[in-house]
Amino acid sequence: MKPNKSPTKELSGANMDIDLASQKDISWSQDQCPLNKIENTTTHKCAVKNTSICDYFSGIKPLDTVLCSYPHKH
Numbered sequence: 001m002k003p004n005k006s007p008t009k010e011l012s013g014a015n016m017d018i019d020l021a022s023q024k025d026i027s028w029s030q031d032q033c034p035l036n037k038i039e040n041t042t043t044h045k046c047a048v049k050n051t052s053i054c055d056y057f058s059g060i061k062p063l064d065t066v067l068c069s070y071p072h073k074h
Contacts, residue, residue, distance in 0.1 A: 008058050009034065011066045020046065020066060034070040 011020060011031040020033050035044045035056065046057045046066055055074060058067035 007069070007072070009068045009070065010061060011068050012064070034068060 011033070012029070020030055020036075033044050033046070035054070036042055044054065045052075046068070047053045054068075056068050056070040056072070058069050058074070061067055
């Protein structure tokens, strides 16, 4: 298996559904999904339970930090 040479971003503030909350009225600080930011939307999710995983999702680092490889797909 080749090592992943793409940079991995650590995005704080994820909930464990696994997603970065898209509503603006949350009570904690969080980073914005890079893909949502580029496309000016809130539709992209890191993972949708029992449905899909984002091509850029790289995992979770304790506590509640999403690892994201955007713009490099896995």
